[in-house]
Amino acid sequence: MSEARPAPLSAPPAAPPPPARPAGAPPPSRPAVRAGGGAPAELLPVSPLGAGPAAVPGRARPPDRVDPLCPAVLDLPGPLHRPYVARPRALRGPLELYLAEVGAQDERALRWARELLDGEERARAGAFRRPRDRDAYVIAHATLRALLGPLLGVRADELPLMREPCAGCGAPHGRPALRAPGLHFSLSHSGDLVLVALAGTPVGVDVEGLASAEAVRSAQCALHATEVAELARLPAYERPAAFTRTWVRKEAYLKGLGTGLVRDPALDHVGTGDRPVSPSPRWTLRDVLVPAGYAAAVALRRE
C-alpha cells in the first residue's frame, strides 16, 4: 500500500494538550491536508488501524504506547463544490478519518454546505437558535455528504441515506446509514469541530469538548466501576481530561455498536488512561488527535 502513511508522529509520549492557537490557524504538529480546489481523491488517508507505534527519531518512547490517530483536516469549499462524480472511489484502507473546523469556514463554504442538505436536514438546521450551532450542524452534515458522495459515485445531494431502526424502540429514527452495502460511516460534532469516519466495517466516532468539573461529578454514575476508581486516584485537576477521553471512547464504541446510549455506558470498560482499552476483542478502539480543549475517539469493528 504505497498510500499508507505511518502512524502520526505528532503526539509526544506524555501527550500534553497542544498549545492554544489563533482562530483559523492550522492545527499545530500535524499535517494539514488541504482539499480546497481538488478532488476528494487527493485527500490523504489516515494511518491504518493496528499500525505499530511510530518510530520518533531521536526520542525514546514506551513500547506499549499507542499514539492517537491523526485525522485529515478538510478545507471545505473544495470538496463541497463538486456537483458531479465520475465514478465511485474505493476506501483507502480500513478507516478514513476527517476533521473540519466550523469556525475556519467562510460564507462561501456555508452557502455550498446549505445547498447539499436535504429537506429534513434543513429543517433541523433551521431549528437551532444560535447561529453558531446551526452552522456547525450544516457544516457537519454537508461534510459527511461531500465525503460519502465520491465513495458511492453519486452527487452529494443525492445520497441514499436512511435511518436504521432505533435500538431502543425499533422505530425508524436510529442512526443514519446508507442504503449501500460494505460502506459504514460515523459523524460527530461538538463546538467548533466536526469528525467523520468512513470504513468498510461498522464504525463509531465521538468528539466532545472538555467536561467541566461539575459534569465529571454528575456523570460518574455512567462510568464503569473500574473507571470510577481510576478517576478517584487522579488529582482533581486531571479528572476533566481523563473523564472526557473516557467518555468519547464509550460513545464511539456505542455508536459503532449501533445502540448509542440505549446500552448502559457503565457496562463497558474503555480505560481512563493514555491508552484506550477495547471493551471487546471484535473492536479496535483508538483515541483521535484533535485541537486543545477537545477529546475524540474512534471504534472500528474488525472484519
Ligand SMILES: [Zn+2]
Ligand atoms: Zn426510539
